[in-house]
């Protein structure tokens with residue numbers, strides 16, 4: 001009877017105190033939690049893992065993130081430093097705050113123009129920069145970055161905003177260049193911390209921010225003003241803002257011109273050029289012509305694709321290719337793309353309508369973005385063009401186009417569920433064509449391969465970007481970037497958006513465009529860069545703004561949560577070892593031989609001797625610690641067992657799995 005049992009999990013007060021629902025069996029393997037086992041039961045379901053040699057990886061320990069971006073983690077690769085188990089539950093709750101008050105030792109700004117990148121210059125993602133002059137700070141973008149490999153289970157990484165938090169009252173404006181998550185994703189976490197300053201952005205961007213904010217009802221409502229691409233906004237006696245449209249992959253992308261007494265500071269945001277065979281279109285010419293008469297003091301521009309030579313494939317080429325496929329393919333089309341490629345998604349819906357196909361949108365982020373584009377009035381189609389999945393069977397296959405997310409092989413995304421045959425309604429056959437209209441994000445090669453393999457096993461024909469012009473990135477290649485530099489022709493230059501190496505490549509391009517190397521600063525996150533002597537000199541101070549990573553794990557935000565990360569690393573490296581023992585509450589003795597479950601530790605079937613010794617140790621330790629004590633002190637027994645068993649396993653295997661004893665009193 002469950003109510004007669006007393007369950008004692010280790011690892012954190014939550015579990016020590018949380019009553020487990022009766023009758024639930026087995027470790028809850030999909031629980032999105034830093035605690036490896038949320039429930040345990042001695043019911044038959046767990047069994048002894050000598051009979052269950054499964055070696056589970058970490059992939060199943062994490063569910064999808066709230067954006068559906070879960071996906072297989074590359075567990076066990078390149079970890080540094082051997083982690084140790086948390087000794088006391090209290091430690092798990094410690095959030096390590098930013099260490100020293102670094103920002104207080106930064107010298108006063110004087111007459112300089114100060115530029116700090118709080119994120120986005122040592123990574124692709126979490127873009128956030130600030131430009132400060134006298135009493136004014138202008139913030140550019142509020143991005144976040146999706147988790148990195150060395151932070152297992154962390155959902156997002158945020159820019160470190162400590163510098164701004166300390167200077168809240170100087171923030172006059174936040175300019176958001178476009179609606180991609182690496183530019184708006186941090187908004188719900190950051191705005192409240194920096195005093196909810198006014199946001200200036202174009203229409204679609206404001207709608208994207210508002211949409212995201214809906215998921216955070218406790219956070220302040222963003223205070224937003226929609227700007228036109230040619231607007232000028234006077235911020236203070238020293239600063240005004242102007243905007244200019246840029247070509248990217250989402251409508252309403254823009255750059256910002258911050259006018260200062262010493263010239264203008266230009267930040268382009270993400271951009272590429274619309275062009276025909278390497279000749280930018282007249283729209284682009286017009287757009288950049290304004291800089292000819294401009295005294296541009298400083299340029300900050302996108303480095304994401306500068307390593308790639310020449311010009312990127314123009315989106316018009318991609319559109320032509322996709323249009324032909326939509327027109328000519330004889331069967332059903334399943335088109336996988338990034339939700340962030342909103343302009344393309346809009347085009348695809350347009351083509352489908354043109355050639356009489358009905359569109360079914362699969363994937364939460366894609367649905368959300370399309371809804372925003374419709375709300376903005378940017379996406380217009382007949383009411384019956386986009387249909388629900390349940391209506392699919394009312395049409396012949398050659399009248400159907402399914403627009404889906406998951407082209408990176410993300411585990412829980414629509415495309416993978418189709419490939420896995422776990423999708424409820426969409427079943428592939430040899431008459432279907434899958435178009436993967438996306439590149440492979442570095443690090444996702446294996447999962448994309450896996451996706452393609454599974455799709456082709458189901459007989460589907462696959463078209464991907466390496467065989468056909470069905471994808472182009474939204475970032476300028478090297479020669480496009482050179483063209484942009486020549487047009488804007490700044491005095492000083494700071495490359496942004498990307499890793500350090502990309503910035504060095506970008507610096508070479510800038511020099512080719514005629515910028516002196518002494519006028520270029522390659523930034524780090526938190527580096528304090530100043531334009532001094534009335535706009536004559538650029539320099540990086542030796543002092544830094546706080547730049548340690550701030551992570552979002554589920555719904556909690558903190559600086560690196562060491563203990564949680566350490567547990568995840570331990571799990572990835574050495575796995576876990578669960579012991580379930582039933583203790584007779586009157587005698588203190590074990591009712592039967594303890595059950596042992598492990599994942600990612602050793603292959604149990606070949607470790608019978610180890611298991612036998614471990615069982616013996618469990619019995620001996622528990623019975624020794626319960627001897628003579630009535631009522632039995634389960635906490636003590638559990639801690640003693642954890643220590644003894646950890647030491648034993650380390651001696652025998654040179655591994656330190658997370659040891660989780662579950663004692664049941666009956």
Ligand SMILES: [Zn+2]
Pocket residue numbers: 178180248270474
């Ligand atoms: Zn972007």
